[in-house]
Every structure is written in structure tokens, then in C-alpha cells.
Amino acid sequence: MEETTQLAPPQLVEGDPRALTLLDVNARFLPHEQFRQLVANIHRDGCLTSTPLVWNDADSGRLVVLSGNHRTLAAIEAGLKTIWWMQIDEPLPRQRQIALQLSHNAIAGQDDxxxxxxxxxxxxxxxxxxxxxxxxxxxxxxxxVDVSSLGEANxxxxxxxxxxxxxxxxxxxxxxxxxxxxxxxxxxxxxxxxxxxxxxxxxxxxxxxxxxxxxxxxxxxxxxxxxxHLGELAEGWFDAATGEPSRKGAAPLETVFGVREIPVETAAAVRAAIDRLIKDGMVPEAEPWRALDVLAAGEATS
Incomplete structure (x- = not known):
């Protein structure tokens, strides 16, 4: 195994996250919903509560984020003007950069x-x-739960x-x-x-x-x-000021009566009354609910 030298302790630096260079190839990905939660958390806290690792590439003049790319991007989206990061100033071979990046992503504790x-x-x-x-x-x-049919892109x-x-x-x-x-x-x-x-x-x-x-x-x-409060849903189809429907279509019976069920005694009496109206030809057999029209008409003329 190739021998590696120890790194000097990184220094803490405060600066604009927009000045940092994010990795072009980053093995760690963050699902859309988790990234949105990260942005919301940073916006709520007003700062980063975990610190990215940045390498100062003196040859190119770039400050490269080796670890914490999503945190940096989320900080920018959350509107932070400055953040703190740990910065390595000494030269790093490409192999060491990749090793640092992967180790930060891969080596983590497990929850009990x-x-x-x-x-x-x-x-x-x-x-x-x-x-x-x-x-x-x-x-x-x-x-x-499978939510694959919901595309994250749009x-x-x-x-x-x-x-x-x-x-x-x-x-x-x-x-x-x-x-x-x-x-x-x-x-x-x-x-x-x-x-x-x-x-x-x-x-x-x-x-x-x-x-x-x-x-x-x-x-x-x-x-x-x-x-x-089922009855209050009648506002979706009923204009109380005019007593007329406010839209076309059908309305749930629950929003008319304000309950989902009625006592069987009442239901039996209503069913018998509807059967009589159908037998007398006042209500079509295929539309028993029109018994309510008969009831409303009788109420209006009484």
C-alpha cells in the first residue's frame, strides 16, 4: 500500500459559498425531497450546522468542495451570504482528493x-x-410506497x-x-x-x-x-343567498343532510314513502332520489 503523509489540520474559513467550486463528479446524490428539506432547515437555522471540507487548489485558484456539495448548494439556495468551511491549503494529489471525497461519503456510523x-x-x-x-x-x-410516476424534474x-x-x-x-x-x-x-x-x-x-x-x-x-361539519361542504355547490345551485353536476348526500348515516327506522320510513311515490307515478323508478323534488315542491306550496 502506498504510504501517505499526514495532513496539516484544516483551518476554519468564513466566506461566500458562491465562491466555492462544486464537484463535477459526485458519487453522493440527494433525492429531491431531502434536498428541499435541507434547504428549509438551513433557511430556518440561518447558518450551516455541519461544515463542508474544501481544498484550496493553488494551481488553478479554485476552492474545491471535496465534501458537503449539497450543503453548499443548499446554503446558496437558502440565501446565506457567508458560511464556514474547513479548508485544506496544502497540495493534494488527485488520488488523495478522491479518497477524501469517498471516505466522507462512505464512512459513517449506524443508528441503534x-x-x-x-x-x-x-x-x-x-x-x-x-x-x-x-x-x-x-x-x-x-x-x-411507489411514487415513481411522479417525476422530480418538473x-x-x-x-x-x-x-x-x-x-x-x-x-x-x-x-x-x-x-x-x-x-x-x-x-x-x-x-x-x-x-x-x-x-x-x-x-x-x-x-x-x-x-x-x-x-x-x-x-x-x-x-x-x-x-x-359535513354540511358545510354544501358551500361547494349551494348558494345560500339565492337558494340555487352554484354549479352543474352532482352533490354528495352527506352535504345535504350533514350526516353520513341515518337511523334505520327513518331510512325505512323514507324508503316506504319513495316506493309509494313510484307506485303512484310521481317519481321515476330509475330515479328514486326525485322524491326529494316532490318534497321540496310540497314545502314550497305549503
Missing amino acids: PAILKELYDELENVEWRQYTGLDDKALDLLEK LDFASVQLMFLPAELGRAEAAFDAARSTATADQRWLAGLEQYEPVLDALETSRAAYKIGNSATALGAILAVFER
Whole structure:
């Protein structure tokens, strides 16, 4: 093995990150979502909390970032005017440069899963959990979800993954179905990035109100509040001032009655009344819901 000399201790330097030269070939990559989280963290902190390693190439006059390229780029995007870095001023052969770069990327400690989970669970604030950059795969909390159909090149997005117990899943699906029943959609729920922060705020408020630590349980509390206000969704199709519909199409019955279910006794009485109207020829058999037109017309003339 070729003998290498020890490096002199790098010096700490403060300067403009835009003056640094990023690597043309960097084996370490950062997924789009994690890079956006890194930018958000740096913007929030107002500084870098880990230090890039930079080599002062005296021959070319360049300051080359050997380690910390993504942190440097994220600092620039976060608008930092200056950052601190560790700088090596002595000559470095190409082989030594590559070895330093790869070692910084490859040699890292491993987390004890039990301790990692314990520490993560101590974070009650949803924003601090997001700040850690730990994903569900690392925490072994959720199954892997395939989002390959969402291209990273043209979309600025953040993924939200939720896990429900069997008893909670039915209620969650029913609530989401009611919320999106006025528009067509596939089974992937996609929202504008500007809606992401309000969702986190709502989760945090729910968690704080009920003193719960699980995000899925917090969402369950939000859905319970949603269920109690189903009738307010009528604003999506009904103009209360004129009493007329504000759009074409269909409206969910939940938004008419404000509930998803009615007592079976009431349902039986309504069903019998509809059958009588159909038998009398007042309501088409294929459109039993038109019994409501008969009811509304009778109310209007009474």
C-alpha cells in the first residue's frame, strides 16, 4: 500500500459559498425531497450546522468542495451570504482528493434502531420531526410506497405517508371519499405544495389539543371534526343567498343532510314513502332520489 503523509489540520474559513467550486463528479446524490428539506432547515437555522471540507487548489485558484456539495448548494439556495468551511491549503494529489471525497461519503456510523425510535418519539412537534430528515424507511414505521410516476424534474413536491390501524382505515377512507366526491381523482392524493404547511399546522394543533404523539391518531381527530361539519361542504355547490345551485353536476348526500348515516327506522320510513311515490307515478323508478323534488315542491306550496 502506498504510504501517505499526514495532513496539516484544516483551518476554519468564513466566506461566500458562491465562491466555492462544486464537484463535477459526485458519487453522493440527494433525492429531491431531502434536498428541499435541507434547504428549509438551513433557511430556518440561518447558518450551516455541519461544515463542508474544501481544498484550496493553488494551481488553478479554485476552492474545491471535496465534501458537503449539497450543503453548499443548499446554503446558496437558502440565501446565506457567508458560511464556514474547513479548508485544506496544502497540495493534494488527485488520488488523495478522491479518497477524501469517498471516505466522507462512505464512512459513517449506524443508528441503534431502538434508541433512534426512542429519540424520534420524544419529538412532539411535527415540524421538528420533519427537520430531522428521517424518512419512514429509516424508522421502519411504514411500508415503502411507489411514487415513481411522479417525476422530480418538473414538480416541486413533498410526500406525506400516513399509517392507520384497521379500525381507523375505514373512517379515513370514507372521510377522504366525501371530501373529494365533488371531483374526479385516482387513488393517489395530490395537493399543492402550499397546502402542505397548513396540514402540518392542523396535525400539530390536533396533537397538542389531545396530547397525542402519533400523527395518524392526530389525523383521526381531524377527521372526526370533519365528520361533524359535513354540511358545510354544501358551500361547494349551494348558494345560500339565492337558494340555487352554484354549479352543474352532482352533490354528495352527506352535504345535504350533514350526516353520513341515518337511523334505520327513518331510512325505512323514507324508503316506504319513495316506493309509494313510484307506485303512484310521481317519481321515476330509475330515479328514486326525485322524491326529494316532490318534497321540496310540497314545502314550497305549503
